[in-house]
Amino acid sequence: MSSTISSATTPAAGTPSTSTGNAGSSLVTSTGIGSGLNISAIVSSLTSAFGAGQQNQLNSQSASLDSQVSAFGTFTSALDTLKGTLATLENPTQLGGYDGTVADTSIASATATSGAVAGQYTLSVQNLATATQLTSAHVASSATTVGTGDLTINVGTSSATISIDPTDNTLADIASAINAAPNNPGVSATVITAADGARLVLTGTTTGAASAITVTQSGGDGGLSALVYDPANGVTNLTQTQQALDANFTINGFAATSSNNVVSGAISGVSIDLLTPSATTTVGTVTTSTPTTLTITPDTTAAQTSITAFVTALNGVLSSIQTLGGYNAATQTAGPLQGNATLQSFQNQLENILDTVTSSASGVKSLADLGIDADPNSGTLDTSANLLSSTLSANLAAVGQLLGGPNGIATKIDSLVTQYTQAGGLLSTINSGLQTGLANVATQQTALNAELVTYAATLTTQYNAMDAAVASLKETQTYLNAEFNPGANSSSSAATSSLSSGTTNTG
Numbered sequence: 238m239s240s241t242i243s244s245a246t247t248p249a250a251g252t253p254s255t256s257t258g259n260a261g262s263s264l265v266t267s268t269g270i271g272s273g274l275n276i277s278a279i280v281s282s283l284t285s286a287f288g289a290g291q292q293n294q295l296n297s298q299s300a301s302l303d304s305q306v307s308a309f310g311t312f313t314s315a316l317d318t319l320k321g322t323l324a325t326l327e328n329p330t331q332l333g334g335y336d337g338t339v340a341d342t343s344i345a346s347a348t349a350t351s352g353a354v355a356g357q358y359t360l361s362v363q364n365l366a367t368a369t370q371l372t373s374a375h376v377a378s379s380a381t382t383v384g385t386g387d388l389t390i391n392v393g394t395s396s397a398t399i400s401i402d403p404t405d406n407t408l409a410d411i412a413s414a415i416n417a418a419p420n421n422p423g424v425s426a427t428v429i430t431a432a433d434g435a436r437l438v439l440t441g442t443t444t445g446a447a448s449a450i451t452v453t454q455s456g457g458d459g460g461l462s463a464l465v466y467d468p469a470n471g472v473t474n475l476t477q478t479q480q481a482l483d484a485n486f487t488i489n490g491f492a493a494t495s496s497n498n499v500v501s502g503a504i505s506g507v508s509i510d511l512l513t514p515s516a517t518t519t520v521g522t523v524t525t526s527t528p529t530t531l532t533i534t535p536d537t538t539a540a541q542t543s544i545t546a547f548v549t550a551l552n553g554v555l556s557s558i559q560t561l562g563g564y565n566a567a568t569q570t571a572g573p574l575q576g577n578a579t580l581q582s583f584q585n586q587l588e589n590i591l592d593t594v595t596s597s598a599s600g601v602k603s604l605a606d607l608g609i610d611a612d613p614n615s616g617t618l619d620t621s622a623n624l625l626s627s628t629l630s631a632n633l634a635a636v637g638q639l640l641g642g643p644n645g646i647a648t649k650i651d652s653l654v655t656q657y658t659q660a661g662g663l664l665s666t667i668n669s670g671l672q673t674g675l676a677n678v679a680t681q682q683t684a685l686n687a688e689l690v691t692y693a694a695t696l697t698t699q700y701n702a703m704d705a706a707v708a709s710l711k712e713t714q715t716y717l718n719a720e721f722n723p724g725a726n727s728s729s730s731a732a733t734s735s736l737s738s739g740t741t742n743t744g
Contacts, residue, residue: 271708276700284693291685299678304573306671308561312580313657313664315557319550320654325543326647329637332543334536337507341529346510351637353506353533361515361526363485366498368441369450370479371466375434379409384460390415391451392441395422401461408437411464415439424450437464441481445496449481484511487526507533537629540636544625547647548609551591552617558584559616579667583657590649591618599635601628604646607636 325331330351337347344362369392376383385406389398397420401411412426423442428435441448451468452475454461466475483494486503493503498511515526561572562580574580591611594603601607608624611617629636640647657663 271704271706271711274700274704276697276704280693280696280700283696284689287692288685288689291681295678295682295685299675299682302671302674302678306668306675308573309664309667309671312554312557312561312574315550315554316654316658316664319547319554320651320658322543322547322550323647323651323654325539326547326640327642327645327651329634329641329645332540332637332641333633334539335506336534336536337509338532338534339509339529340532341515343513344515344529345512345531347531347533348508348510349533349536350506350508353504355535356533358504358531358533359487359489359528360509360531361487361528362511362513363487363526364482364514365511366444366484366496367479367482368444368448369439369477369481370441371439371450371452371475372429372478373408373437373464373475375431375436376408377434379412379428379430379435380407381435382406382460383408383411383463384458386457386459386461387455388415388461388464389453389455390422390424390439391453392422392424392443393447393449397422401457406460408435412437423448438478439475440479443496444481444484444498446481446483447496486511487528488531504531504533507531535630535633537626537633540629540633541622541626544607544609544636544640545620545622548618548620554587555584555617579663583653586653587650590646590653593646593649595639597635597638599632599638601632601635601639603639607639 333351335349335351335353335355337349337353339345339347339360345360383401383406385401385403387398387400388411389396397418399414399418401414405411405414409428412428415421415424415426425440425442427438427440429438430436439450439452441450450466452464452466454465463474465472466477467473483496484498484500485492485494486500487493488503493500495503495511500509500511501507503509509531515528517524517526519525558580559572561574562577564571564575591604596602604610604618607628608621610619610621612619639645642648655662659665
């Protein structure tokens with residue numbers, strides 16, 4: 238710190254002035270000029286020493302709290318990663334999977350769920366499910382007037398009546414009105430323009446025999462009769478270019494039908510997407526479809542991937558507990574949470590779950606049966622990929638029951654992790670406490686800083702007062718030397734000049 242000190246020391250009354258100039262009115266413009274001391278450095282050192290004890294304590298508390306916040310953040314992150322691997326394992330139907338393969342991929346494709354059963358089937362497709370398509374006779378263009386009145390369109394059991402008035406009675410207007418109808422029963426209308434003119438095409442949006450389309454008209458000028466399609470009453474002014482049909486196919490020679498081309502109920506747990514009719518062969522008057530092979534096989538790849546990710550995440554949690562809460566003998570370094578009761582409690586509960594042994598008669602009773610065992614040296618888990626793969630292939634359902642369901646290992650771990658990581662849970666409460674501690678340290682630091690500022694200001698005032706007194710004494714000394722030792726007048730004047738310019742030589 239520095240300040241400007243004004244020295245107004247005046248010689249005693251009656252003391253004559255000398256050629257040294259007006260020494261009594263000179264200014265000391267920098268601390269330490271009179272005494273030659275570095276007052277700023279002295280004040281800084283004394284202030285630091287004064288607050289050192291409390292400052293060291295606050296630094297230590299802050300570092301400890303920051304370390305704990307970071308450590309619990311690392312632990313929470315490891316738990317979140319573990320939790321992310323549990324959803325698939327908790328649901329046995331998601332863990333177990335099957336693949337569906339069709340030999341002739343142009344005929345169909347298949348997907349299988351956990352409800353499927355391994356097997357091989359023959360599949361042939363006679364025809365695909367189709368939607369009705371109706372086409373009008375051609376007119377000159379899409380802007381040609383057709384007529385007015387009410388057009389009623391039926392699709393299966395659904396119907397809608399669309400009013401066509403003189404302002405929207407062209408072919409294009411009618412197509413737009415059908416598409417915009419709020420209760421459209423399932424018909425899309427388009428206008429196709431070819432060399433001979435424009436046609437209205439109505440296409441059903443759903444397939445299957447039950448989705449046949451009929452069109453009737455009433456009222457108006459009668460022009461809409463050109464768009465009537467009512468086979469039951471013998472009126473077919475529209476041409477049916479495609480009939481609404483159910484898909485017909487056979488599985489293992491047994492005939493089956495479907496209103497659409499995605500068949501989900503023909504084989505348990507299998508969805509078949511019919512793509513094209515099978516090739517046919519004709520012998521005499523008999524035509525038969527050439528079958529292809531549909532194969533359902535267990536798929537353990539997804540299960541093995543999910544379980545491997547689960548073990549990796551478990552090891553991440555166990556390693557974080559060892560690093561954060563343990564002691565590294567090699568480096569003689571303690572973790573920031575050494576001996577922490579929260580980590581120890583979690584580890585104990587987790588290990589109890591991992592040691593679960595069920596009474597299942599399937600032969601899959603524990604994690605050890607999946608090739609997952611604790612490594613006594615590292616404290617983490619080792620996985621035998623070969624044993625896991627063979628167990629999944631032999632008894633996928635039993636693995637799903639061990640890990641998932643209400644009492645499954647993954648389900649129990651998820652419940653445990655949730656207790657710690659959920660909003661308002663144990664880790665959230667701990668973090669709130671640590672943040673409160675850091676806020677308290679910050680408050681104490683602010684108070685200490687203010688105290689040190691006051692202390693330093695007091696010291697500066699005291700040292701500046703001493704410095705001013707020394708400067709005054711030196712001026713008096715210079716004056717007396719000039720009075721009693723005239724031969725030193727020139728050097729005295731030089732000293733006085735130096736003092737006035739703030740460059741006093743104290744040596």
